[in-house]
Structure formats: C-alpha cells, structure tokens
Amino acid sequence: MIENIAAALTYDGLILRGGFTFADGEDAPFGLSGAAAKSVLLVGQAGAAPWPHFLRWREKQSRTVANPLDTWSRRAIGAVAEKFGAHAVSPSDRPYLPFQQWAMRAEGLKPSPLGILTHPQYGLWHAYRGALLFEEEIAIPEPDAAVHLCDTCAEKPCMKSCPVDAYSEQGFAHEACLGHVRGPKGAPCRTGGCLDRNACPYGTAYRYPADVQAFHMAAFAHQY
Template structure:
C-alpha cells in the first residue's frame, strides 16, 4: 500500500499533460543488476512510462508541427523530450527502449504489471489488449512508493480462436515466430495497402481492448 498521495501521483499528473501514464514499477533487489541512476550510482527503483490507447497522439502532433526541420524517428524524439523533462523535475534518469545498449524493457514491463506476451509478441494487457506501449522509464536512486503488481488473467490463455494468427495474408506470425522480411515485403508491395493505411491485420484481429484501438491514421 502506498500513501494517499505520493511522488508517483505527482509524476502521473505531470505525464498526463502529455497523454502518457505510469505503467508500473518496482524496486530492484540484490539479485538484479540495475542500470545507473542520475548520478551514476546504481538505481534503486524504476517506473515505466507509456500510453494506453492513442492518448499521446494529439500532443505528439502539436509538437511535430512546431519542428523546423525533419526529425528521424520523431515519436522517439518526442517521448525522450517529454519523459526527460519529467525526469529532471523529479530527480530521475530517463531511459528509452531504443537506447543502446538495450535495457530489458519487456522484462521490466512483465515484472511491473504482471503481463505476458501475446502470440504476436506484444504484451497482452487485461484492459488495453494490444493497444498500449512503453515509451520510456524513470530510474531513481531511492526507493519510491509504488503499487505492487497485481495478478492478472492472461487473456490469450482464454482465447481459443486466436484470430491474431489468422488475419495476416502472408502468415507473418506463427508458432515459429515473426517472419519480418515476409511482412515487410508484403507491406511494401502492391497488395500491402490495407496494412500500410490501417495497421497490422493480425493485431487488429484481436478481440480484446478494442475501445483502446489506435485510429487508422495512428496505425499508419
């Protein structure tokens, strides 16, 4: 149990101004090899930051319109800027899933929110389905009060039809994994327009979390 009002609540309020939300966290233990915090000392706790649905999209577009020059990977750049500003306010080190060397974001996410991968590899959330993302994390050199991860039902275990594995015209997802070259060739080819404009057909085939499904322009 965390107190009625905490540092995590203040961080959540700061993130909400950009359509982002805290995505759970935990304190590192003696068996972990934590990354360094702001000063270079080992971090003691991590709070993941991400989105539920497409809430950040309007904020991102307004930011993008203000940029005077084209930016490579603009969504990553926006995420770094926003989460970095919040990190400065709360004396944390901001890190990104695309930072190198790569940090174990998916393992952190499973540990923080009790999630498991779907057949597509995206973590299945009991409320958001496949329509969520992790945009970064805040590393603290002290332990901050965080809610304990709760037990969640893994919806993929109860889904018998698995439409997420039956919608792709080139069967890019299978028990053997993701055939990314096959996927790219199809998406870039003459028959790939539905995927290019409306998003992954397998992902859209999932029946869960549809209220949070990204609009077509976001998926494109």
C-alpha cells in the first residue's frame, strides 16, 4: 500500500515523508470513521517539485481563493486519501495537530536554529503539506538515523545574514522581521526569500526558486 500511495502522490509532485504507528493509549487524532487513528503517513515535498502542479491548478481558480497553496494541498492529498481509505489532515487545520513532532518522529529530524527541521539531504528546502490517518496499523519502516547537519556547522551563517537579526538564541523576533519585510529596505527578502534561510550551505540543490520564495514571503507579509 505504501508504494502505491507514494506513486499516487507523485502525480502532484508530492512525496511520502515517513510515518509511524500510534502507541496504545496515545492521544491519537480521529480517522475516517471517527475512531482513533492507528497509523499516520506524512505527505510533503522536497524542493519545489509541486510548484508547477500548483500553478496549473491556480490558473483555473478565482483569484479570491484564500490560502491557495493550502487549498491545493488539501485537494491533492484529499484525493489520495479518498482512494486509499484514509482521513487527510493539514498543518493549518484547527485545532492544530502536532505536525512538527510527528515529522521528527517519522524522519528522525531536528530543528535548525531557524526552527525549520533540517533534513540531511534537503537541508531547509522541504515542507510537510499534510498527513494521511489510517484506522488500521500499517507496517511502516523505521527511519534511518538522520545526521543533524546543524551540529557540524560551526559558522552558522543562517544566524548572521538577516539585516534585523530576526533569529537568535532568544527565538524569532516576529515583529522585527515583519516590519523589515514590509518596509522600504525589505525588497531583497520580498523578492528572494529569507536571507538567513538562503545562507544555509546545505541542500542547495533543492533551494526554492525566487518566485516560490517570493510567494511564501508575500503570504507571510500579508497574513500576519
């Protein structure tokens, strides 16, 4: 089943990002029928592979569609869920589900200084778009031990490139970042993405193109 699900996801440039079985007594979300889920498979992307698929869909939609990438992701993952008898959930669903904790459990990843999980191959250029919840146990391979690249990075350029030092050991200075991005000196961030994220030396082959980064930055600047 896992191989078939992975094949179905490639139609929209998406990939399986691992999964796990909930432990007995664990507070698991609901599956398709309303019973507690027993297994979860995470769905996401590496690099910007889904972008052309998203753009083709968006060309046919009204420009008034709110949160178009989330809407597209729900449609794409929901279609796969329907085919395989799963309940599809999204990171933006309310109440929020612990997607980052699920991702760390499924793939053995750790957060970077920017908060984004660091992948040993993709660096910071990956994302989780949703998950498939099953009410039966699925045999899911254990993840390989992941090397945390940030532990071997002495220079930490991701902490030194932001003009307003938005990221530090104290956390993310949200208001400083937002004010800069919206301001007259924020054009490089608006058009090319977060300078700290782009400074990371890992996974550069998967770096999002400038138009993809600009899309995400515009969503950040206008929605928050």
